[in-house]
Structure formats: C-alpha cells, structure tokens
Amino acid sequence: MAAPTITYALTNGTTADASQVAQNFTDLLNGYTDGTKDLSISALTCAGTATLNGHINLGNSSADDLTITASLASTIPIKTNNSFNIGSATLGLAGVYLGNGGLGATCLVLSASHATTRSYTIPDCATAANFLMSELAQSKNGIMTFNNGIKVSSAGSTLATYTSGTTWTPVLAFSGGNSTSTIAINYAKYGQVGDFVTVDFAVTLTKSGTPSGNFILTGLPIAAVTATYYSSWAPLGQAVSSAAWVITVSSGETQLTFKTVGNANVTAADVSDAKTFRGTLVYRAV
Numbered sequence: 001m002a003a004p005t006i007t008y009a010l011t012n013g014t015t016a017d018a019s020q021v022a023q024n025f026t027d028l029l030n031g032y033t034d035g036t037k038d039l040s041i042s043a044l045t046c047a048g049t050a051t052l053n054g055h056i057n058l059g060n061s062s063a064d065d066l067t068i069t070a071s072l073a074s075t076i077p078i079k080t081n082n083s084f085n086i087g088s089a090t091l092g093l094a095g096v097y098l099g100n101g102g103l104g105a106t107c108l109v110l111s112a113s114h115a116t117t118r119s120y121t122i123p124d125c126a127t128a129a130n131f132l133m134s135e136l137a138q139s140k141n142g143i144m145t146f147n148n149g150i151k152v153s154s155a156g157s158t159l160a161t162y163t164s165g166t167t168w169t170p171v172l173a174f175s176g177g178n179s180t181s182t183i184a185i186n187y188a189k190y191g192q193v194g195d196f197v198t199v200d201f202a203v204t205l206t207k208s209g210t211p212s213g214n215f216i217l218t219g220l221p222i223a224a225v226t227a228t229y230y231s232s233w234a235p236l237g238q239a240v241s242s243a244a245w246v247i248t249v250s251s252g253e254t255q256l257t258f259k260t261v262g263n264a265n266v267t268a269a270d271v272s273d274a275k276t277f278r279g280t281l282v283y284r285a286v
Contacts, residue, residue: 001240002198002202002283003031003032003039003040004027004030004031004032005027006024006028007023007024007027008020008021008028009100010022010024011179011232017107019095021120022226031182033102037089057074060216060254060266065112068142074137094107097206097211109150123275124147132231135240149161158239159193160194161177161192161193161194161195162192162194163190163191163192163235164191165189165191166188166189166190166191166221167188167189167190167221168188168190168199168221169185169219170183170185170188170201170217170218170219170256171203171217171218171219172203172216173214173217173218173255174211174212174215174216174268175212175213175214175216176211176212176213176214176268177210177211177213178211179208179209179211180209180212181205181206181207181208181209181211181268182205182206182208183203183204183205183206183217184203184205185201185202186202186203187200187202187275188202188203189202190221190222192222192285195225195284195285195286196282196283196284196285197221197222197224197282197285198280198281198282199220199221199256199280199281200208200213200278200279200280201217201279201280202277202278203217203276204274204275204276204277205271205272205273205274205275205276205277206273206274207268207271207272207273207274208273210284211268212267213267214257214258214265214266214267214268215258215265215266215267215268215270215271216255216256216257216258217255217256218254218256219254219255220249220254220255220256221254222254222285222286223252223253223254223256223285223286224249224250224251224252224253224283224284224285224286225251225284225285225286227285245259245260245266246258246259246260246261246263247279247281249281249283252286256281257280
C-alpha cells in the first residue's frame with residue numbers, strides 16, 4: 001500500500017488559499033480512512049476504544065516488547081487446531097493460574113521452581129494441598145508414565161512397579177540330575193503390583209532317561225524376599241498319594257520347589273510322563 005497523498009503542495013513564504021488547505025485535509029482524512037494507505041507513526045496513544053480490523057502484526061522482531069496492562073475480557077479463539085505454542089524450547093512461562101477466584105482462590109499450576117526439576121505441582125484450590133507429579137511423560141498412545149512411582153497420600157507407600165500378563169520361562173530341573181527329561185510350556189505368565197508377584201503356569205512333562213532328586217522348576221522372573229511362600233495346586237495325573245501338592249519358593253530364590261501336603265519333597269519318582277501340571281503362586285519380591 002502507498003502513503004496518503006495531497007492535492008496541493010504548500011511551501012513556506014507563500015500564500016495558500018483556504019480551499020487548498022481544506023482540500024489537503026480532506027485528502028489526508030480520506031487517505032487514512034479508505035483502508036488502502038500505509039501509516040507509520042513512531043508513538044501512538046489512543047484514549048478510547050481502538051478497533052483494528054484486518055490482519056494485525058505486532059512488532060517486527062523478537063526483541064520487540066509487548067506490555068499488557070489491561071485485563072483479559074474475552075476468550076482467545078484459535079484459528080488452526082494444534083498448531084501454536086506459548087513460549088519456546090528455551091523460554092517458558094513462570095506460572096499459570098487457573099480456577100475461580102470468586103470461590104476462594106486460584107491455583108498456580110506450574111511454576112519455574114518446579115520446571116527446573118521437570119516436575120509439576122497441581123494444587124487443590126480449596127485445601128492448598130499439592131499433588132506433585134515428578135518426571136511426568138506421556139507416550140504417543142496417550143498413556144501417562146510416572147517414572148518415580150505413584151503415591152496416594154503422604155502416609156502411604158509409593159507404588160513404583162506394575163506389570164501384568166508378562167511371559168516368563170519355567171525350566172525343568174531335578175536336584176539329582178535331569179537326564180533327558182523336558183517340559184513343554186503351555187503357558188507361563190506373571191504380574192507384579194508393588195512388591196507382590198503372582199506367577200501362573202502350566203507345563204507338560206516328557207519324562208525320559210533316569211532323572212533323580214527333587215522335582216523343581218527354575219526361571220522365576222523375580223526373586224523372593226526373606227520368607228517361604230506356599231500355594232496349593234492340583235496337578236493332573238499326579239503319581240503321589242497326596243490329594244494335592246504344594247508349591248514353595250524360599251528366601252532369595254528364583255525356583256519353585258514342590259512338596260506333598262505332608263511336607264515331603266516331590267521327587268522324580270513321583271512325577272509321571274506326559275502329564276500336565278498347573279500352578280499359581282503369590283509371593284513378595286526382594
């Protein structure tokens with residue numbers, strides 16, 4: 001766009017007709033109001049309401065400052081969805097206050113002191129109690145990951161581990177020697193919530209050669225804490241007189257040992273070929 005133009009060129013020391021002066025003023029007024037002229041002003045103060053139509057650019061350099069003293073009195077509409085940010089990779093806001101001040105108080109959701117450790121404090125406006133989310137991340141599928149665990153209250157314990165439906169691999173062992181016996185794993189899963197581990201399995205034995213000693217399954221995914229745990233089970237086609245066997249795991253171990261209800265070890269002589277054995281055990285992890 002061009003700058004406004006006037007009809008008459010007036011110079012010092014000459015006499016101008018009033019109609020010429022009036023015409024020039026009219027030219028200026030028309031030029032500034034027809035929407036087709038450029039206007040460059042070093043400083044501008046508007047005492048009343050200012051309406052700026054059309055596209056508006058504020059500043060021509062990132063070094064220019066924008067200072068707002070007025071209060072926001074409308075929503076801020078966004079032209080293009082998911083396209084713009086506030087701040088940059090190196091410059092961010094010190095804090096964002098949200099909430100209804102008319103109901104008591106607003107909440108400082110994010111502050112610079114927390115940003116230095118990549119942690120976020122979300123306060124409860126009513127009680128001023130803070131909920132700290134440390135090292136918060138969000139994966140592309142929308143799942144929140146809390147790398148330092150989750151704590152429900154200050155008096156509670158931190159839940160730092162949770163797994164579900166994870167595969168583990170039982171390995172057949174006889175304490176006196178395995179010979180050529182093998183197992184087929186029908187399924188073997190485990191889950192962990194905090195320090196409690198649940199293992200579930202079904203294996204089919206192929207007994208061959210001359211195995212001896214106690215019947216053992218090794219390969220537990222997580223070792224047990226200082227205690228011995230027991231779980232009843234009912235294997236199919238068991239060859240011992242007991243109506244049920246018991247699975248045990250002892251302190252620091254990653255293997256399952258099998259006993260009769262009378263606490264006798266289940267040995268190679270007690271197990272039969274081509275039989276499927278199932279079991280479930282819950283124990284505490286180290």
